[in-house]
Every structure is written in structure tokens, then in C-alpha cells.
Amino acid sequence: MxxxxxxxxxxxxxxxxxxxxxxxxxxxxxxxxxxxxxxxxxxxxxxxxxxxxxxxxxxxxxxxxxxxxxxxxxxxxxxxxxxxxxxxxxxxxxxxxxxxxxxxxxxxxxxxxxxxxxxxxxxxxxxxxxxxxxxxxxLTGHPWLIANKGRVGFSADDVARHAPESRTPVRLPWLAVHRGPAEFRGTPELSELAVRGHELDPATVERFTEVLREAGVEPSAYVWLPVHPWQLDHVVRVLWAPELALGRIVELGEGPDWYLPTQSVRSMSNVDSPGRYQVKLPLKVLNTSVYRGIPPHCTLHAPVVTQWLRGLWDADELVGSWGTQLLGEVASVTVRHPQLSRAGEVPYQWLETLGCIWREPVALGPGERAWSLAALLHVDRAGRPLVLEHVGGTDPAVWFAALLRALLRPLIHFLYAYGITFNPHGENVVVVVDEGGLPVRVALLDLVDDVNVSVERVPARGLDPDSDAPVLPRKPWAVLRQYVVDALLVGVFRPLASLYPLAPERFWGMVRGEVEAYRARFPGVADRMEEGSLTCAEFLRYPLNSYRVTLGYRDLAARPPVPRAGTVPNPLHGVEPVAPPDGW
Incomplete structure (x- = not known):
């Protein structure tokens, strides 16, 4: 050892x-x-x-x-x-x-x-x-962040039970929360009972209902939701103890399915019934820069943002031809703390301790397999990159072109055609490959938390899903493009270029080739592509590690933005573009 x-x-x-x-x-x-x-x-x-x-x-x-x-x-x-x-x-x-x-x-x-x-x-x-x-x-975690598995709040026993590398399945406890502090929301086709029936078998529903009857409360007066077992023991039974004592929260017991944590730790994948939803659950644990709770505005608005994006997605013929999937955050439960929610600017982690988001799983066809984009960067102890296993006997240029077609093309399209950007880092993108291991499409997730829109109102995207306050952050084009730059180009392609069997000029030339092909096909968005250019000489630097060094560990009322710190040279600027092989 x-x-x-x-x-x-x-x-x-x-x-x-x-x-x-x-x-x-x-x-x-x-x-x-x-x-x-x-x-x-x-x-x-x-x-x-x-x-x-x-x-x-x-x-x-x-x-x-x-x-x-x-x-x-x-x-x-x-x-x-x-x-x-x-x-x-x-x-x-x-x-x-x-x-x-x-x-x-x-x-x-x-x-x-x-x-x-x-x-x-x-x-x-x-x-x-x-x-x-x-x-x-x-997988070994975020390629850019040094302390990518800090998990402040977890003990050694917690890590052994709940960290991804423990590979230990858990069953999720369920709670019933009175409709006073709790609110269910879903997309139009999903009712609260429909989600419950999708996630729990009839025998479990009956068992949980009986728990409520034995507690002497009316079952229909309560909203049901899963909770992470760590959060239940360390936060809910302590911070929410009065609500448990007074019957405003009732512990129902464990659901029957086994779950594994994803790389994000707080999102759980159902391994017994993969067709059921992935569940995103709050954890009062500091990891990769912020506490991993779920802000109430995210749980409240996740279904409406999913519905809005899906409407744009389904109406766009190009996106349909690429097969790009949205893993919709189709239902949620928001639970506001009865006292802290009215206490003023308390540290944000105290306001994000209870709630959940149900996310759709990846839909796979015959022979297809899926893996997170982060898997591209994994290297085993013998020094062999996992990406080479995926490439197999395929020409590396052909394989990378397929990845760019499936991944970069829809991101560029939604950035410039609609003024919408996702945060396509390794955990937020799922790559779907065919029987031969060739990428055929991607699935995007974390829609409400990581989607931003342009300040400029773009007619193609219609009315934004706003009520009294903006749901989605609005950014100028030069900042909006940074989500593609930092999450994908710097965060994934920068380390991938060192592992992948293509010369750097060819690698980055193929990336630029996709950008130039889009520019040629859609001259009407030239002004946007200039203002939010992906081929300019340099980009702003957003230092993810220095963020913690300069910020420290003091409590804050809101998640602070990553500060800017100078610029970095852009490898797409001076490289000769390589046209996509499909003539796009």
C-alpha cells in the first residue's frame, strides 16, 4: 500500500x-x-x-x-x-x-x-x-480540478459506502412531506401519482401508504420523495427534527431497488430497473467547489425548462437528424425549510437540504452502449487510455469525426441558432455508440442547473420560460460561448488531445472544421458567431482551482461565480480547418 x-x-x-x-x-x-x-x-x-x-x-x-x-x-x-x-x-x-x-x-x-x-x-x-x-x-474524476474528490462532510465510512469508487449499491429511503412545505411539479404528461407508479411497485406503494395510515395522517395530504441515506441521517433527522416529531415529515422506509452513485455523487442510477428515472438528491457535502444541495429554484423550474427545451428540440429537423437526446428533468419535489427560508441571507447550503429531481434515463437501441463523456479521459494503471478501446480498429480520424458530429455539432447549433448553451463537461454528456463502438449521438443532462441563454432575444427560441423572475441566467455572446470553451474544449478536449492518436494540428483542425462548416451553412448567424467566436485568438481564463484558493471556505449566501484571471491562447485560432468528412 x-x-x-x-x-x-x-x-x-x-x-x-x-x-x-x-x-x-x-x-x-x-x-x-x-x-x-x-x-x-x-x-x-x-x-x-x-x-x-x-x-x-x-x-x-x-x-x-x-x-x-x-x-x-x-x-x-x-x-x-x-x-x-x-x-x-x-x-x-x-x-x-x-x-x-x-x-x-x-x-x-x-x-x-x-x-x-x-x-x-x-x-x-x-x-x-x-x-x-x-x-x-x-473513473478518476474531474480532469482539471486538483481536489476533485474532496467531499467535505463525508467520513471514511461514508466514502466507503457512498462514493462512486466504493461501487456499493444502496437502497433509497423515502419520505412523505406535508403539502405545506412540499410542492410537486412535473411536465404536462406526468402527474404526481404517475411518477410514484413509475418509481415504485404497487406492493411498495401500499406498504408506504400503510405507514402513513398507522401514523394517523391522511396519505393524500403528503408528497412522496426519495432521500439520500446519508442526508437522511446527517441532515434531515437533525435539521428537520421538529417536522419529523410533529408528523409533517414521515419516514416511509426503503424502496426495493438498488442504486449506484454517478460521478457527481448526489445523482443515483437505478441498477435494478434501468428504465426508471435517475434521481438527483441534495447532499450537504462540499465537493468540487460548492455544496451539493439542490437550490429550490432548480427543483421548482426543472420540469418547465425541460418542457420548453423539448419543444425547441422536437421542432428542429437538424437536431432530429442527429438524434441528440435531452435527458429531461421531468418531475421534482421542492421542500422549503419553514424557518430558514424566511431568515434572510443564510448560507446557501442550509436552504438546499431537501428535495429531488427525477431525470429520464438514456434510451438505447439494439446493440447500442452508452458511457459518460468523462470516460474518454480514463487511463488504466498500465497507461492505456480507455478511449483507444472505444476506437478499436477504426481509423482514429473517422472515430473523432463521428464524435464531433454527435457532440459538437448540436452544441454549436443551439448556441448560435437559439442563443442557448449547455454545460457539456464530462458528467453532463452521455455518448451513445453503435455495435462497432462508433459514436452515433449524445444525450445532454443537467438542464435547469447548467443551461444559459443569450441576453439578446433570439426569435427562434420563442418566449423564455420565465415567470416573475428569470429562470435561466442571461449572458452576452462572449460569455455564453465560454460554457463550450471551458467545459468541452478546455475541460475535455485539452486532456483528450494528449491521449488521442492524432497529431495536434489534425485534432484541433477537425474541431475548427466543424465550426467553419456551420459558419458556411448558416451565414445568417455570422454576427453571433463573431461576437461569441470559438476561433478568436484567445479566451478568458476562468481558474477553477484558484477559485477555491482566492475564495477560501467561508460561508456565502449564494454560489459565487468563478472569477476571471487573464486569458489563454486558443488552439483553434491559427490551425488549418479540416472539413468534416460527411460534407456538412
Whole structure:
């Protein structure tokens, strides 16, 4: 286990150096043998290569730390200690010690999870055949965020039971909440009873109904919803104890189906009945920058946003021809805390502790398989990328062209034709492949939480689903395009380009080729494509890791936006476009 810990720590150290340099929090200088970072009391030397967007790919195991020895001489030794580096770097940057402590705890939690993943790792040849719900438990997490498995709030036992890498199925407890604080919403075709009947078998419905009768309450006066078992024990039975004691919330018992957590931890996939909905449940756990609750405005508006997007989707012949799916957030339950909801600007995590969203599963045809986009970036312990198993014997250029056709094309279309952007990072996109492993379409999820629209009113999208307050954030074109840039181009394609068997010029040229093909086919949106250009010389930098370093761990009334910090060069700007092979 000692060797495994050092191996994983060396890999996370390399990632930490590379990503902090990419975000310009640290600035390396070149040396005869590579690069170095000079701090007040330590020097880190390492080998690295530059990647797209000004990125740094540090070679694991190449890092050496130099510092003054006790006899006044310089001591230089191999370094695999990511924790030591974090403290050295943060002292050099003058980071508040409380922030250093919080970040170090998240890094250590991430490292422990990485060791668990490595200890149970399987070759990519075996992973390629796994269903999506099982494969998620083998993936290593966000490729950009250093502390991508921080999970502040989980104990070691919690991680062993509820983290994706534990691969431990759980049954979900169900609650009945009085209709005073609870509200069900669904798309027009879904009633509350229809969702209940879809998710629970008749015997379970009868069992839960009997629990309510025995509690001496009228069953029809209550809304039913699942709850994460951790949240029930750590939050609901504590924060909501008066409502439980007074019968405004009733524990119904566990549903019969087994669920596995996705990479996001709070979303659960039904492994007994995959045709049932995926369930998104709040967790009062800090992970990848924010607490993983569900804001009430998201639960309230998820079905109406789904219905609105579906109307645009179904009416668009191009989208229909591409087969792109929306995994609709078709029903929800919102539960507002009776006291905290009127207490003013309390920290947001206290207002997002109870509720749920039901999301549609991926629909697959005969011979089709699905996996999250994050799987493209997985590399096994032997150094083989999982993406090569998916490519198989197909020409890599043909396979990548199919992926761009299925993934990038609809994203570009909805960005410029409708002024709508999704957040297509690795967890928010499902890739569907045919029997031969060739991508045929994608499915997009997290609709209400991660969909933004242009400030400019675009006639093609009709009336936005607003009531008194805007449901969807409005952004200018130059900011709107950043969701494609940061989530997909930087967050997925930047690391993918280092793994994929195409020369960088060909890889990025094919990406630009899709953009130019769309520009040629739809000249009417030229102004939008110019204002929100994907081929400009540089993009704004939104530093995901530095966000935590500068923000710290203080409580806030709302999720803060990621701050801007300079710019990054765009690899699409100077590259020769490669036209899509289908003549699009």
C-alpha cells in the first residue's frame, strides 16, 4: 500500500503543479533540464510539455524538491508528496492558513480516493464493456480540478459506502412531506401519482401508504420523495427534527431497488430497473467547489425548462437528424425549510437540504452502449487510455469525426441558432455508440442547473420560460460561448488531445472544421458567431482551482461565480480547418 500511495501522490502532485501553472497562479521558469518553480524556502524542478490553451502536462515521477539542509547545504531529492507541495506553494502565495488547511484536507481526501481506485483498478479492456452506471465507479474524476474528490462532510465510512469508487449499491429511503412545505411539479404528461407508479411497485406503494395510515395522517395530504441515506441521517433527522416529531415529515422506509452513485455523487442510477428515472438528491457535502444541495429554484423550474427545451428540440429537423437526446428533468419535489427560508441571507447550503429531481434515463437501441463523456479521459494503471478501446480498429480520424458530429455539432447549433448553451463537461454528456463502438449521438443532462441563454432575444427560441423572475441566467455572446470553451474544449478536449492518436494540428483542425462548416451553412448567424467566436485568438481564463484558493471556505449566501484571471491562447485560432468528412 505504501508504494501505491506514493504512486498516486506523485500523479496528483504532477496534476497540481500543471493545473496551478495553467491557471497562472504559479509561473515556472525554464532550465536546462526542464522547468522549475522557486518558492521562498524550496525549489521544485520537473519535466513537462506544453499543451493546448497554454496548459502544462507534468511528468509524474519527474518532480524533485530542493531546500536548504540543516548544515547549510542544498538538499535535492525526488518528491512525490502532493501535501508538502500544497503547503509550500500556498505559503509562497500568501494564502490564508485557514484556506490552506481546508484545501489540504480536500487534496488528502482526493488522494485517499485515488489510492482506493488504483487498488481496485481494472484494465481498460475490461472497463469498455461495462454499463455506464458501473463504469462511473472506475473513473478518476474531474480532469482539471486538483481536489476533485474532496467531499467535505463525508467520513471514511461514508466514502466507503457512498462514493462512486466504493461501487456499493444502496437502497433509497423515502419520505412523505406535508403539502405545506412540499410542492410537486412535473411536465404536462406526468402527474404526481404517475411518477410514484413509475418509481415504485404497487406492493411498495401500499406498504408506504400503510405507514402513513398507522401514523394517523391522511396519505393524500403528503408528497412522496426519495432521500439520500446519508442526508437522511446527517441532515434531515437533525435539521428537520421538529417536522419529523410533529408528523409533517414521515419516514416511509426503503424502496426495493438498488442504486449506484454517478460521478457527481448526489445523482443515483437505478441498477435494478434501468428504465426508471435517475434521481438527483441534495447532499450537504462540499465537493468540487460548492455544496451539493439542490437550490429550490432548480427543483421548482426543472420540469418547465425541460418542457420548453423539448419543444425547441422536437421542432428542429437538424437536431432530429442527429438524434441528440435531452435527458429531461421531468418531475421534482421542492421542500422549503419553514424557518430558514424566511431568515434572510443564510448560507446557501442550509436552504438546499431537501428535495429531488427525477431525470429520464438514456434510451438505447439494439446493440447500442452508452458511457459518460468523462470516460474518454480514463487511463488504466498500465497507461492505456480507455478511449483507444472505444476506437478499436477504426481509423482514429473517422472515430473523432463521428464524435464531433454527435457532440459538437448540436452544441454549436443551439448556441448560435437559439442563443442557448449547455454545460457539456464530462458528467453532463452521455455518448451513445453503435455495435462497432462508433459514436452515433449524445444525450445532454443537467438542464435547469447548467443551461444559459443569450441576453439578446433570439426569435427562434420563442418566449423564455420565465415567470416573475428569470429562470435561466442571461449572458452576452462572449460569455455564453465560454460554457463550450471551458467545459468541452478546455475541460475535455485539452486532456483528450494528449491521449488521442492524432497529431495536434489534425485534432484541433477537425474541431475548427466543424465550426467553419456551420459558419458556411448558416451565414445568417455570422454576427453571433463573431461576437461569441470559438476561433478568436484567445479566451478568458476562468481558474477553477484558484477559485477555491482566492475564495477560501467561508460561508456565502449564494454560489459565487468563478472569477476571471487573464486569458489563454486558443488552439483553434491559427490551425488549418479540416472539413468534416460527411460534407456538412
Amino acid at each position: 505504501t508504494d501505491l500511495w506514493r504512486e498516486c501522490s506523485a500523479a496528483l502532485l504532477a496534476k497540481a503543479i500543471g493545473e496551478l501553472c495553467f491557471e497562472a497562479l504559479l509561473t515556472p521558469s525554464g532550465t536546462a533540464g526542464g522547468y522549475e518553480l522557486r518558492f521562498d524556502d524550496a525549489v521544485y524542478a520537473f519535466a513537462a510539455r506544453r499543451t493546448a490553451f497554454g496548459g502544462w502536462e507534468v511528468v509524474p515521477g519527474s518532480v524533485r524538491r530542493g531546500a536548504a539542509g540543516i548544515l547549510g547545504d542544498d538538499v535535492v531529492e525526488p518528491c512525490d508528496d502532493v501535501q508538502r507541495f500544497v503547503v509550500d506553494a500556498f505559503r509562497h502565495l500568501g494564502v490564508d492558513p485557514a484556506t490552506t488547511a481546508g484545501f489540504l484536507a480536500e487534496v488528502t481526501s482526493t488522494l485517499a480516493a485515488d489510492v482506493q481506485l488504483a487498488a481496485t483498478a481494472r484494465p481498460v479492456a475490461e472497463l469498455a464493456a461495462l454499463p455506464q452506471a458501473e463504469l462511473d465507479g472506475h
